[in-house]
Amino acid sequence: MSRQDQFRVCVQCNRTFKFGKHEQERYESMGFDPPLRCPECRKNKQKTKTENKWAPRQRRSQKNWDLEDY
Numbered sequence: 079m080s081r082q083d084q085f086r087v088c089v090q091c092n093r094t095f096k097f098g099k100h101e102q103e104r105y106e107s108m109g110f111d112p113p114l115r116c117p118e119c120r121k122n123k124q125k126t127k128t129e130n131k132w133a134p135r136q137r138r139s140q141k142n143w144d145l146e147d148y
């Protein structure tokens with residue numbers, strides 16, 4: 079049985095996104111469920127997570143910049 083590209087609706091932004099057959103194979107081989115969000119929302123989610131993680135350090139370096147300015 080040959081795989082076909084799927085089109086899914088993102089639960090976050092309601093946009094239709096392509097879930098290609100290669101992606102399906104990758105998800106299946108890793109034992110993941112098909113994605114609920116479009117690549118863009120997934121990227122944004124990851125970005126937010128990373129930003130939160132680095133926020134304290136960013137704030138500290140910004141403070142140093144302020145000090146150097148004065």
Ligand SMILES: [Zn+2]
Pocket residue numbers: 088089090091092093115116117118119120
């Ligand atoms: Zn989305």
